[in-house]
Amino acid sequence: FLKENFSRVEEQRILTLRECIAHPRKQKIIIATPGAFMFPIMSPQKMDQLTIQLKVNEEQSLRGLLEKLVAAGYKRSDTVSRSGEFALRGGILDVFPVGDREPCRIDFFGDYIDSMRRFNLDSQRSIKTETSLIIACADETLGDELGVSLLDYLPGDAWIFFDEPRDFYxxxxxxxxxxxxxxxxxxxxxxxxxxxxxxxRETFMQSVQEKVTAWHSFFPGNIPQVRVSLMEHVSVQDMEPFFGQLEPLFLRLREWIGKGYQVQLAVSSKTAREQLQQELIEQHISGPEIVNYRLDKGFISPTLELALVTEKDIWGAARGKTSQRKKASGQERLLLEDLKLGDYVVHDSYGIGIFRGVTQVETDGVIREYILLQYAGTDKLYLPLEKTDHLFKYTAAEEREPRLSKLGGNEWERTKRKVSQSIQDMAEDLLKLYAARQAREGYAFSPDAPWQNEFESRFPYQETPDQLKAINDVKADMESIQPMERLICGDVGYGKTEVAMRAAFKAIMDGKQVALLVPTTVLAEQHYMTFQQRFAEYPTTIEVLSRFRSAAQQKKIIADLKKGVTDIVIGTHRLISKDVEFKDLGLLIIDEEHRFGVSQKEKIKAMKELVDVISLSATPIPRSLHMSLAGLRDMTVIETPPPERYPITTYVLEYNDDIIRDAIQTEIDRGGQVFFVHNRIEDIYQVRQRIQALLPDIRIAVGHGKMKEEELSRVMLDLIEGKFEVFLCTTIIESGLDMPNVNTIIIDEADRMGLAQLYQLRGRVGRSNRLAYAYLTYKRDRVISETAQKRLNAIREFSDLGSGMKIALRDLEIRGAGNILG
Structure with missing residues (x-):
C-alpha cells in the first residue's frame, strides 16, 4: 500500500505495463481496480528506457549494471529471496527479474559477462543456462517524471468497459x-x-471520457451523467443450478434451442465433456456447443439470445471443500477465502488493520507464507496462516472508516478498556430492565415425563444435530429457576416449530398454559393446523385467537383461557389485548418478533416478566441479534438443513415480461404453483390483468390484508387444494405459510422491501425436495437507492442453505444495531 511490500500483485501490474509496451497492437483485455489509477506512473518511454537487456560475452560494466538495477527499482540484499532483489558476491551478481520464475546468476570476467545461469532458490543449484536476459523495471512509480496512467499505455483506439462506475468511484x-x-x-x-x-478523481474521470467507453451497471442509476451515443438494456439472469439432475437440464436445453438461442456448455474436464456429449446424443439433443472453458457461473440472456451453462451449474461445486468455521466459543471463524484485499480486520491482540494479502517471508532459511496486515503508518504485521483464529472481520456501518491501530504501545489495550467500560455502563442500565426477571424466581419445570419421550418419538423426521441442540438448550432453560429468554435463529423450514412444540408439550405436562404469538392471521391458522395434527393423540385443548374467529368465538376462547380450560392458544396481536387473561401462563413463544410494532412489544414485555420466553426467527432484527451477540439474550442457531433440501436459486433483475412468463409457465409445467408478490393493494388487480394477458389460460387468485376473513380463508384453502396456479398477493404470505407445492416466487418492486422481509418471502418456496426459484424484480429505469442496492445484492449473495444468520448480520451492518435499551 505504501510501496513498501513488493507483492505478486505489484509484479503482475508491472508485467502488464511491459506487455502493453512490447505488443501495442496485440489483442488483450486488462482488468483494473481503482488502486491501479490512484498514483501517477512513469511514461512508457521511461519504463522502456529503464528495462535492462543483457547478453553473454557482451561488454558490461558491473558497477554500471548495479546503478541501472537501483534506478529500475531493484533492492540490494545479502541473499536473493524474492522478485525485485539482487545480491553481489565478488564478480558474481544474483538478480531476480520481476516476472521471472527463477533468479539468474551472472558471472563477470572483467567488464564482460562470462555466463548467465538460472538457479533454484532453495538449493542454490544451477538449473539452465541463458544466452540473453531481460530485466524489467521493478517499480512504475519511481523517479520525478510521473504524470501518466495505465490508460496512456493503451493504443489510441482502445475501448474502456467501465463496470459499476458509482462503486468504482x-x-x-x-x-x-x-x-x-x-x-x-x-x-x-x-x-x-x-x-x-x-x-x-476529476483528472481520472476526464481521462476516461477521452476514450471510447462502454458504461455498464447492474442498476441503471449507478452510471454517471455522461453523453452516450447508444443505450441498451441487456436482460441477463444467472444460470440456475441443476445439482447433478440432468433431466431438468435437458428440458432447459430443448427450451432454449426451440427459441433459437445459441447454447454453450463450458466444461473443462475432458471425461465430463465426453460423458455429456454421449448423454446429449442419447437424448437426441443437437445444437449445444460443448467448449473447454473453466468458468464459475453461467447465464441466460433473452436480449442476446444466448445461454451459457458451466460444469458448476450442472454438477455443483466440488465436494470436500467445505471448511470448519465454528470455534469452541461458538463464534464464527474467519476463513481466508472470506477476505478481500483492502478489508478491515481485527486482531484480538493488535487491533484494527487492513488485509493486504498473503506474502512469502524467509526466516532462518525457510520460506513460509504469511498474512500481511497493514497497521497505522508503516506498521506491518506478518501473521502465520495457521493463526487466522485470532482474526475477526471488522463490522460497522460501511460508510465509516475506522482508525487503524498502532503496533507497539498500549493504544489497543486502552481502546479495549474503554469499550469494556462502555459495555459496563450499558449493562448497568440493562440490569434495571432485567432486574425483575433475575431477582424474582420463575418456575422450574420438571424433567421430561414418559409422555414427553413418546411425543418426541412420533416426530416423522430425523432431527438434525442443531435441532437437537436447540431442544436441549430450551429444556435446560425451562428446568432452571431463572425465567428463560432464548432466541432460536434458524432458516425457514429448518424445524424451529418442532422445537417450540416440544417446549409447549413440556409446559402443559406441568399444568401450565402456553401462548404462541404470531404476526399474521394466515400464520396463526397455519400454526393452528400444525399443532392440531401434532397433538392429535393427546388430551390437549388448542385454540386460535384471531380475526378469523367471530366475536362470540373469541369471547368463549378468552373465558376458557381465564378458567384454565385451554392449554395452548395461538394468536395474533389480539392475544395481547387487555381483556385476555391466563389462569397460569408458563411459556410464551413469539414467532418473528421483528414483525410486531413498538406498542405491541411493550405489551409483550409485560407478559414476559416472569414466564419462560422463546423467540423464533429466521432473520432476527439487528437489535435482537445485537443483544444475543452481546450475551444479553441466549441464542441457539439451527444451521443444519434438512436432508434433500436445495438452495433457492435467486435472481435479481429488471422486470421483463418474457422472463416472468417463462418462470410461471415452467413452474406450472412441472405441476407446481407460483407466488407473485405485489405489495400495493390499490393496483394489485391491474397487475392481475397484466399477468393474465401474458398467460391467458392460467387461474390467478388474489389475496391481501383488506379482504374479509371468510373470503381470504376460502382463497387460501382453494390454493392449497390446487384450484389456482398463481397466487397474487401482498406480503401476507411473509411469515410461516407452508405450501410445499409452491416452488417459484416472483417479488415485484423488491427494492422497496427490507432485507429480512425479502429473505422471509423467499423462504416461502423451497420447502420440499424440489428445486425452487425466486425472482426479485425492480422497475426498468428506476434509480435505486444505495441502501436498496445493498439489500438486493445481499439477498442475491446469500442464497446458500442456512444463510439466515448471514442475512441478519448484513442487516446489522446496513442499518446499525439501534438502541438496545428500546
Missing part, C-alpha cells in the same frame, strides 16, 4: 483517504516513507 475515494490517513500517521510518528502524489 466510491472505492477510489475510499482508497485515497486511506492512503492520506496512512501518510499522516507516518508524519505524526516522524517515520520516513516515500510519499507518492495522488491522481485527483
Amino acid at each position: 466510491r472505492n477510489y475515494d475510499r482508497n485515497s483517504k486511506r492512503y492520506q490517513a496512512a501518510i499522516k500517521e507516518v508524519h505524526r510518528e516522524e517515520q520516513s516513507v516515500r510519499e507518492l502524489p495522488l491522481v485527483p
